[in-house]
Amino acid sequence: MTVDDALTRAHREEWARVVATLTRRFGDLGVAEDAAAEAFATAVEKWPSDGVPANPGAWLTTTGSRKAIDRLRRESRRDDKHEEARLLFDEPPRDVGAVDDDRLRLVFTCCHPALSPEARVALTLRMVGGLTMPEIARAFLVPEPTMGQRITRAKAKIKAAHIPYRMPEAEDLPRRVDGVLAVLFLVFNEGYLATGPDTDPVRHDLTAEAIRLTRLVRELVPGGEVTGLLALMLLTQARAAARVSATGELVTLDEQDRGAWDRDLIDEGHALVRETLADVAAGGPPPGRYQLLAAINAVHTYARDARDTDWSQITTLYDRLVRLDPSPVVALNRAVAVAQVDGPDVALALVDRLPLDGYHAFHATRADLLRRLGRSPEARDAYDRAIALAGNTAETAYLTRRRDQLASPSANRIG
């Protein structure tokens, strides 16, 4: 392994551990972040001549600790001799279990419900994911100063309001884990259906990071919904290559080249879904939202051909999801499955009742159902609305082609 590889690998594998350990030692996320960044900069400088240390994580943590102590001493904020002695000699043993707990504490701190959702996403990517400020700003299409201010404000609030760096109380844990999963799902979705006129339709950096962090959280707090979310991400990511055509157009599930799907990701996703099903069958808690979504995606990816899709099973899974989450967006997705089982007319009646006028997928779904019912002029209007609202370049291209393929109003034939 070259030094560059070692540095990349250390950054990927050790960043969160180093920040987490330093946060515990120094009680300050900002100090920990700066010291970790300095430690990695020192590694870039020294490893090529000194060689890669035997235990890069321990080297980075020790170097980061020294940097933090230097800084605190410089700023003479902690000039108390006892405090300094504690920082110097109270080196905590690098017990893997304890360090993993640190990373988990870090995740819970970054996803604290007292922070805005945008701040939670940004902080998690910075502190746990190790992405740089410019990378995060680019990923969410906001100017760097804006993203910088968002992260700075969040760190200041954590400090001033004393947001704790510890595991949530047992009674709060399920809700807090849900909050963490919501952040990870948001990161993944932004990567999978990236918005913005000049943005790649799939942001692999974000989807990969979301999957990596979900794997980490699953290692630390195993549970049905974490497994479900990981399976959902894998089964979605598996289709990424088939999802955008060579001409940059979105390819819908029924038209995708299933041979281009990533079999390894699908196999892993299926294994995880089977695991959650077995847990439920063994008397575990009923499946939550992510497990149901993962199961729906498993049904899709089991079908080698779109025509073999078991739509009635998908409808059944959506029925369960609707009971759990009666939001109109879930009802919209259920209607798509209903169209396959009961026909587009039944589905259209369901869709027309939904209060989703500002949502591009609502108009795209209506457009498709109207098209299948031969109601071209109405379909055209619906495509127009969907195109006006869609933010993803590949989706806009797809919807435009579909609209332009409709029979022209003067031709008066069924399109």
Next chain:
Amino acid sequence: MPQYLLSVYGPAEREPYGDYGSKEAMLEAFAATGAFNDKLVADGHFVFANGLAEATTATVVDGRGDEPVLTDGPYVEAKEYIGGFWVIEAPDLDVALKLAAEGSKACGGKVEVRPFQTEDDIKEMLGA
């Protein structure tokens, strides 16, 4: 230990029974708030608590010039004002938020939780 200001907001114009609708509801909220205060004292969180008179009774004083300038009414024009507050001590925000939720339930109003500055914050501001 960190201290937090827990402010309760209510409408600018108060109804006959405060913001409670009826005498019974008002008495009930008073009793629940009293019990909550007792619990704060017993658990060592209590620093101070009280309810405020209507915002229209406030006077703004600007004493920066030669003579103080007085203005009738609250400093900020708003639809809702602080109707009362607690000052509590708690080891961290999670504890403060839990107490705020209990206080909100007891008094029947939304509660804003805001940390007080600490000595460290001020030192840092001074760059010391």
